[in-house]
Amino acid sequence: MLTADAGTFLAIDLLLPVEKQAALLAGELERAPAATVVAHSWGGTLVGIAMAHNGARPAALVLVEPALFDLAPTNESVRDHISVMTDARALADAGDLRGFWNLVKPMMFGAEATDDAWAADEPHAARFARLTVPWGFDLGAALRELPPTLVITGAWWDGYEAIAHALVQRGAEHVKLSGAGHRPQDLPDFTRMLDDWQSH
Known part of the structure; x- marks a missing residue:
């Protein structure tokens, strides 16, 4: 999560029951209500679950290749x-x-x-085999309103592009950063893009 003056890495054991993972994230957001949440892959799903089922309200979101499969079930x-x-x-x-x-x-x-x-x-x-699959949480109906949201995809798999499109329909901005597959955050332009988005 990014606050006005620092960033915090929230380490959550992905083998915990999903309800506990979502509650941990929601609790952190209660303590830092002005934070921008930056989440990758399953992290994006977890943010969605925390928003839909735990009342979490991030100030802003940066979703990197979010595995929000519930938003694109027909793709x-x-x-x-x-x-x-x-x-x-x-x-x-x-x-x-x-x-x-x-x-x-x-x-x-x-x-x-x-x-x-x-x-x-x-x-x-x-x-x-023990990880929670990122679908089946009824997020399509629940995530109709988003805080300011930037979605970043790697332009390598149609499924993530479809998820990004669904988020754009809910008001998100979408940027493609190709060249690193599922990890566009590893590219040199990622930090600059994040800074540019936060500054406007």
């Missing part, structure tokens, strides 16, 4: 992603972690799940 890329992840989680829930990873690693990390890599991959697969 083909979003539907395909949810379908694959639903199948993968069913395998994990049935005890087939390797089957889960065979689906997830190519889609999420761009690499094949091989026998040679499995020993190193297994703890990552186990952790990933």
Whole structure:
């Protein structure tokens, strides 16, 4: 979160129940009501959950590739992603972690799940299978009004562009920063863009 004179990194254990994650974020915002929240990926979903279900009211938002899948449920890329992840989680829930990873690693990390890599991959697969999926929170109806919001996408996946479009329809500004995939915050122009947006 960014305040007038400093930034605070809010470390939240992503393996906590989502209700506890959202409550922690909402509590921080109560203590810093003038803060701008900068959130990436699942962090964007968590902000949405805290706003929709915990009464959180950020002064402003910067959402970087926000995984707000509930806002673009009809987009083909979003539907395909949810379908694959639903199948993968069913395998994990049935005890087939390797089957889960065979689906997830190519889609999420761009690499094949091989026998040679499995020993190193297994703890990552186990952790990933425990993370909360970023959909199913009824955020489409809840997030009709936003504080001043900037959405930054990496211009690499249609699903995130569709989510950004849905946020623009709710009053957000949208900027594309290509060249770093899912992490446009790693690009040199990111900080300048953030400063320019905050100053106007």
